[in-house]
Structures are given as C-alpha cells and as structure tokens.
Amino acid sequence: MIKSRAVIARGKGEPVEVVRIDLPEPGPGEVLVRVQACGVCHTDLHYREGGINDEFPFLLGHEAAGVVEAVGPGVPDVSENDFVVLNWRAVCGQCRACSRGKPWYCFDTNNADQPMRLEDGTELSPALGIGAFSERTLVHAGQCTRVDPAARPVVVSLLGCGVMAGIGAAINTGGVTRGDSVAVIGCGGVGNGSIAGAALAGAEKVIAVDRDPKKLAWAEEFGATHTVNAAETDAVAAIRSLTGGNGADVVIDAVGRPETFEQAFYARDLAGTAVLVGVPTPEMEIKLPLLDVFGRGGAVKSSWYGDCLPSRDFPMLTNLHQQGRLPLDKFVTEEITLDEVEDAFAKMQRGEVLRSVVVF
Structure with missing residues (x-):
C-alpha cells in the first residue's frame, strides 16, 4: 500500500x-x-x-x-x-x-x-x-x-480542465477563425481561456464582458481588444455597438447562468454561434421565444471540456506555450x-x- x-x-x-x-x-x-x-x-x-x-x-x-x-x-x-x-x-x-x-x-x-x-x-x-x-x-x-x-x-x-475548456470552447466548439468577432461573457479562468483561444485563432475583435474591473484587466492580458463592464452598461447593446450593430460571430457564455446565456443568445449576429461552456446548476432553467430560436438561425452549442481530445490538444497547446504564442x-x-x-x-x-x- x-x-x-x-x-x-x-x-x-x-x-x-x-x-x-x-x-x-x-x-x-x-x-x-x-x-x-x-x-x-x-x-x-x-x-x-x-x-x-x-x-x-x-x-x-x-x-x-x-x-x-x-x-x-x-x-x-x-x-x-x-x-x-x-x-x-x-x-x-x-x-x-x-x-x-x-x-x-x-x-x-x-x-x-x-x-x-x-x-x-x-x-x-x-x-x-x-x-x-x-x-x-x-x-x-x-x-x-x-x-x-x-x-x-x-x-x-x-x-x-478550466483553461482547456475555455480555449476549446472558442476553437473546437465555436469554430473561431481568422477575422471573426468574438464576445466572451465571464472572465474567470474559463472565460480568459476562451479569450486566449479566440486570439490564438486569429479573431479580429475579442470583446470581454464581466462585472469586475480586475477580471476585465486580466482579459486584456489574454488578447481582449475591447472590454464591457456589465455592471455599468447593457452587455448585449454594448456587444452590438462594437460589431456594427450586428452582434458577434461567436458569443461564449463562460458563466453558465440563465441570464448570461440569454445575453449570449441575443448578442450574436444572425446565423452566429452561441456557446455555453460555463456549468449551470441542476435547478437552472431558461425560457426563450421559439420564434427567436428559429428566426435568428445559426447555432446554439454546449461545450464539454472544450470538446477537446487530450492526446491531440494538450501536446499542441504545450508547444504553443513553449513557443511564446499562448x-x-x-x-x-x-x-x-x-x-x-x-x-x-x-x-x-x-x-x-x-x-x-x-x-x-
């Protein structure tokens, strides 16, 4: 023993x-x-x-x-x-x-x-x-x-766990690619992982949303090009304003609450993608007009562990870190x-x- x-x-x-x-x-x-x-x-x-x-x-x-x-x-x-x-x-x-x-x-x-x-x-x-x-x-x-x-x-x-979940939510689940606009709601470990992943994938605009100025400052270190303090302004309106009134191509909810997921749903562009990577609790429920789900098109996805394959992703991300790129x-x-x-x-x-x- x-x-x-x-x-x-x-x-x-x-x-x-x-x-x-x-x-x-x-x-x-x-x-x-x-x-x-x-x-x-x-x-x-x-x-x-x-x-x-x-x-x-x-x-x-x-x-x-x-x-x-x-x-x-x-x-x-x-x-x-x-x-x-x-x-x-x-x-x-x-x-x-x-x-x-x-x-x-x-x-x-x-x-x-x-x-x-x-x-x-x-x-x-x-x-x-x-x-x-x-x-x-x-x-x-x-x-x-x-x-x-x-x-x-x-x-x-x-x-x-957390950093991989965030990076994977952006790259694997959200499919972020060059020139995209991305918004991330919640800038803890997972959210900042998503920001780092979006920046790594070549997103043109990366919008960080949180209620804590300290977390927004952290987000800038990981590649956020814009920050939104949700305690002071409407997050959906701010994301739309920063994306020409359209909404972001990909919006990632790294909090996992009904209200933040609803923000992600409405802050995306038509045919945009909303990704839920924050983990909700069993009692949480969300209600959305079905016509909005139909009419906005695009995709609503959940991201399990950043949809990662450890044997593929861990060595790659370690190497990118060693190269100074992550x-x-x-x-x-x-x-x-x-x-x-x-x-x-x-x-x-x-x-x-x-x-x-x-x-x-």
Whole structure:
C-alpha cells in the first residue's frame, strides 16, 4: 500500500482537511502518478459544496501535471518517468461517438478500477476520476497525456480542465477563425481561456464582458481588444455597438447562468454561434421565444471540456506555450501548498485569483 498526503472533503460545505490516504499498486490499465502541480478549479469547490453529487468523502483536485512513478500490466503507451498532464476524458475508443470519429464526445470514458482510501479503509471518490490534491494519485492510463518535459508543471497543469475548456470552447466548439468577432461573457479562468483561444485563432475583435474591473484587466492580458463592464452598461447593446450593430460571430457564455446565456443568445449576429461552456446548476432553467430560436438561425452549442481530445490538444497547446504564442503562465495568480487549499477556495469566491496552483 502506498501512502500519500492529500486534501479531502468529508461533508457538504465543511472545510477541507489534509489527511493521509492509502493507494494500491497500479493494476491492469492503471498508472501511479507523482503529482507536481494541481490547479484549484471551481469544480473542486462544487464538489465540496455538494453541487456535483453526494458521494462523500471526496478526494479533491483534478487539474494536474506530474511524473509517472509506476504502471500496471497492459499499459502500452505510458512509461515510468513520463511527464504527463492528467485528463478526465480517457476515451474508450468503442462507444457511438468514438466509432463515428468524434472521441471528444466519448460516452464511456475510463477511470482507475481500484479505489483510493482513507487510512481507516473508507473509499474515496476522486474528483472527476482523478483526485490530484495529493502527493500521488492512481488513474487510468488513458488519463495520462505526455507533453514536453521541459514545460513547467505549474503552468501546463491548467490544461487539465478550466483553461482547456475555455480555449476549446472558442476553437473546437465555436469554430473561431481568422477575422471573426468574438464576445466572451465571464472572465474567470474559463472565460480568459476562451479569450486566449479566440486570439490564438486569429479573431479580429475579442470583446470581454464581466462585472469586475480586475477580471476585465486580466482579459486584456489574454488578447481582449475591447472590454464591457456589465455592471455599468447593457452587455448585449454594448456587444452590438462594437460589431456594427450586428452582434458577434461567436458569443461564449463562460458563466453558465440563465441570464448570461440569454445575453449570449441575443448578442450574436444572425446565423452566429452561441456557446455555453460555463456549468449551470441542476435547478437552472431558461425560457426563450421559439420564434427567436428559429428566426435568428445559426447555432446554439454546449461545450464539454472544450470538446477537446487530450492526446491531440494538450501536446499542441504545450508547444504553443513553449513557443511564446499562448500565455498559459498568466493564468497562475499564486503558487500554494496543500495546506492552503481552503484559503484558495475563499479567494476564488471573492474573485481575487485567476488560478491558485498547489505545488508539491
């Protein structure tokens, strides 16, 4: 049995704890990873608050990079000492989506079979099948994506979730291309990922919308050409004004609330695309005139994990960062220890950080 120091959530809304946990040796198809860095994502806070499910206790953390320490039988593509970014879309290769050549929609993604446990034997539920607020974690081999080992773990770890979701919402889901106008509503980690993705794709105009001046200033660092303070002006009217009265080609809702999605729907041009990448809660509903849905044309899409394929996207985006073309380092507000995760959640809720990253 392998021992590890880790952060868990025992119950809904309770402060997280740093405890010792037990990990088994990797079995068939499994990999043991020594975690080097793990971002503090809002999804981890959702787990702690019971917003995902009630399968407590949770082993939190999922936005991670590290080094493979051991591999189980039948693992052909990952070796000891590989530097990897962890992902929660380990595609099966056999489901309907995979067989149709669209593995980014995989309906049967893989996780490790063996559980990690508290020292008293209680089984842990790893966040998004990863559980990386831990010195070590056990994952399925398909959750490990090899990237350039020269990259800084603290930076590329963020590709594991929020930043990838944002970049992918722009490029993969929204199909942003050269000369497009793009508006992004909500400029946290995911929203600024969308802004960076739109800029990378060659968008001519990138409009950042938020209610927090600090977040709008962050957006400019990632490539926003215009900013709109939604606390001071009507966001839809402002986006239309900045796009010749037409609306943007692509509008991305990185908040995930009914009111922000409605803004995205009406702020797009005729035949434009609205993308929902912010995660709503189960009770949220939206009501739109069906005639408007019909009459405006275009597309309304949801973006799962930025519709990414980790084996394709993680190495590519790491290389773009290494070339100086993708400023992943600007997402890192602070580097912290495991003992500071609870404080990082509080800072996140107050909007003080873009990303806190646990460094081991």
